[in-house]
Amino acid sequence: MIYRKDRKVLKRVDYGAAKNSLMGVLAALVVYALVTAWGGVYRAYELETLIAGGAVVLVTAYRLWLVARFDALYGAGPARWRRLFALGLILHALVWGVLPAWLVWRVGTGFNVFVVILYNVGVTTALGSSWMAGLRVRQVYILLMFLPLIASLFLAAGLQEWLLGLLVTSYTFYLFRLYRGQYELFWHAVTRERRGSPERRRDLPANTDIQLSLVYRLAHELRTPMNSVMGMMSLLEDTRLSDEQQEYLQVAGQSGKLMISLIDDVLDYSRILTGRITLSPDYFDLRGALEQTLEAFGPMAQSKNLELSAVVDRMLPKRVRGDRDRLLQVLTNLLSNAIKFSERGEIRLDVDFTTEGESDGVLRVRVSDQGQGMDTETLKHLFEDQFLAGAQDAFSTRHAGFGLLVCKGLIEAMGGMIGAESNPGEGSTFWFTVRLGMQANMSESTKLAGAVGQVQGLAVGTSSGSLACLQEEFEALGSYCQGARDYDQALQAVRAGHREHSEFELLLVDTHGRRESALNLCRTVLEDPGLRPVKLMLICAIEERGEPAVQRLVDKHGLVVLVRPVHRTGLRVALGKLLGVPRQMPVPDLPTETPEERERRRLYRLLLVEDNEVNQLVTRGMLGKLGYQVKTVNNAETALALLEQESFDLILMDCMMPELDGFTATRTLREREQAAERTRTPVIAITANTAEGVQAKCLAAGMDDFLAKPVHLQELETVLRRWLLHDVDTDGEGNDDE
Structure with missing residues (x-):
């Protein structure tokens, strides 16, 4: 009969075996000292006794180490711990199997041999009731413990030795039967306890079905009010709103979608546990989806004084084939965790795509933060459900919730991989890779590329991630963007370039470094008649977009504002306004209405x-x-x-x-x-x-x-x-x- 191994049960059994082995290990030292000292073996065979004593001490120390380090070793891998524990049993059986055989050979069957046999019978019997989950290792343990003794007794050719050999052989056979029966009884009882009786299963639904029912009911109750919120915002989108109001409404809509994604996380975790997860692959605009996610998380990061930036490979295909919602669900979880567990610095999203054929490639996504980081032990259990594993510290601060578990289940369902890298105090990086199909690139307007290709940009005050994003996008448009150390250096570089009729016709000023210095630089450039040919763009947070100081610059000078986090669509719209290139409207998804x-x-x-x-x-x-x-x-x-x-x-x-x-x-x-x-x-x-x-x-x-x-x-x-x-x-x- 094949029994299903239950991880919780196995852990309890393994811990019990490790704990119970303490008595047998310590008793081994006492028995050895009794035999060699009181029995007089040491005086007669000093060298051989020291060799045997060294073997006994080494095996004892090894088994004590397994008990003392149980939590750490078992947490690193239950199967590995069982192999180490089995090795300890084998070594112990080998030493204490050879020891009585050596005593029979050297001193005959007397007090010393009977003491050792009594010890061997005791520890083998105790093993039968303490580690019933393992069968083959225990059977090998019995053979190594008694076969050398049986062989030495029959070779002694004495009646007393033969009778003792028959008794030991009978007991060995009895232990074989006992271990097999205990193993069958143990797993039969565990299976019956876990599954319940057939009658009970017919009367009551499975626990997973009950839990799923509760989860679906909760999701239903949450979705009903969210339907009202999202619907009203959808109606509001078509009313006459200013650009500033449109930006606020867009962020509110994306935040509502995050709430829906949280509800979906609850449902998907239940589906992953029951193997019911499904995917709906189709072609979609991956870059557009990434930008929508950034717009939703930008205000959340800025509210905690965090900088959110994204560097997206300029060679990313326009349309890829995959499950859009599932990919964004994973990315949403990773960005949300990065913001939640960071108190300072920058959160950076890196997206790369490597083509590996005419119609597919590998997407690589990395989310890095500068938070507190994690130790090695936490990383090992990051994608494990501590509740299902029965961990005693399931509610500790190391427990990351079911968001990462959902991410792991979804990525593996897509045939990809997910992982994390971290060092305490140095931040963390979460990454995943998936293979996606791709659609041949479609032609795009070259008007903006032609206009931008004639100017060169200088960015000041930006974070490293935002600067990398600007450089990536300027290169995609056939130009380049350089970073300045500070605002004074940027002003000097612009003035020098204007006098020499050369570089830096476009200045991008970010408030990330120092807001007041950034605004003063904008006023200086806008109000200096000698710098009027210089194109100026302000990069700021969405909360800063509506501040009076910024609004005055917009109203008085027509200052073009780009809201962080920076991405391709927002940057190109701002560049189009700045350079006078008409905006290319996207093709609507719905058929044109006549x-x-x-x-x-x-x-x-x-x-x-x-x-x-x-x-x-x-x-x-x-x-x-x-x-x-x-x-x-x-x-x-x-x-x-x-x-x-x-x-x-x-x-x-x-x-x-x-x-x-x-x-x-x-x-x-x-x-x-x-x-x-x-x-x-x-x-x-x-x-x-x-x-x-x-x-x-x-x-x-x-x-x-x-x-x-x-x-x-x-x-x-x-x-x-x-x-x-x-x-x-x-x-x-x-x-x-x-």
Whole structure:
């Protein structure tokens, strides 16, 4: 029978064996001293006794070391500790197996031999009850302990020796049977205790299923209010906002997405534990995704006086194939931890891509900080779940939470590797590598590259990471950017270059070094008539963007401001403003909307069934912005009654509602349609429950499609396009919201 080895049980058993072996090890020294001194063996065979004594002391010291260093050795690797412990047993059996055989040969069967045999019988019997999890090592232990003695007894050719040899042989055979029976009984009991009886398993769901159910319920409750927050910000995006307000709104939206990603971490950790993690690879803009993540974490880092910078390989493909959300989930966790455990310095993101074929390559990501760092012992257990391992210090400060465990599970699911490097007091670096497909590079506008290629930049006040990013991006545009030591040197270099009609037509001033000095330098350059040809850009934190001192420079001189952390898109937009190059608008993801299409949408009638008033407002706002008519009801009973009186082109149905839920309401609707032979109305499920099987449950209830909260405008538009392609009655009623 094959038994499943439980790590918690094995650790308890191994620790018990190590602890119990103390008595046998110490008793070995007493027995040896008794035999050699009192038994008179030392006086007769001095040299051989010293050699045997040295072997006994070495083996004893080795086994005592294994017991004393159990936590450290076992923590470094349980399997390695078991091998070391097994080696100690083998060496002990070898010494104490040869010792009685030598005594029989030298002094015959007398007091000394009986004392040693009595000791050997005691320690082998104790081993049977203290280390029942190991079988083969114990069997070898028995053979080494008794075979030399048995052989020496039968070779002695005396009746007394033969009888003693038969007794020892019988006891050896008995121990073989005993050890086998104890091993079977031990693992049978452990398996039964862990799994429970079959009847109990039929009555109660598995613990993992219970835990998953609780996790999904919690995620559902958190997603519902987040749907309202994200939806209202989505509606706000299309209102008339200033550039400054747009930046604030964008950061708020990215922070909301971080909250959603935290909820996803909880769900994914449960899926990883149960082997249910899934990937959805597709082509996406990796650089754009990285920049969005930086914009979300920039204010978080700046609030702790940390500098966040990113150096992205300029040869990074425009589009790669992988699971965008999973990759960003890993990066989000690493950046979040870097900010959380850092009190000073810079957090730097390095992204490299190495092409290894025509259609794929290896992505390498490193997140470095200048925090407190970690010791070697902490690094060993960084990606291990101390709770599942049954560690006694699972709640200690070394425990990093489940974020890194999720990262490890996701990266390994993608076929990649993840690790960390750190030294106490010198910061930490977390890295991961994954193989991604890539799409052939698409052509881009060369107008900006042509304009930037004619100027050379000088950056002052920037961190090492921001300077490396600027240099990388200027090189990508065919130019270069140099760093200045301080603000005075930068001013002198600009003036010297202007007099000589040479370098540094573009000055980038960062407030990271000293904010007041940076602003004074900007005023000096902007107000000096002799430096008017010099192009000036201010790089600052988002909180500094709205300060009166900065706003006055923007209003008076038209100062171009770039918000940290610096990345390609933000830098190129700022350079375009500075050099007068029109901004190239990205191609929209949604098909271009024509007036005819919007007019056609107005003829569709949609029914929204939602019990949450804020979610009603959000969803109706999205549908109104898309141009659809929508009527809203608060519960499923009202919706079914209304459907008996009016017809709708599509129904948006919340799944979790009091009294009558969306599943039951949809099944009732399908039964009525079938009985009355009415046309089937598409029903789209809207729910915050993202557990496995929920989408299948929706389809089984008669729903046609699925939207997870928080609902995004583009996803909503995609689903509606899928189900509203047929012609509508041009005599439809007007908007009748209620």
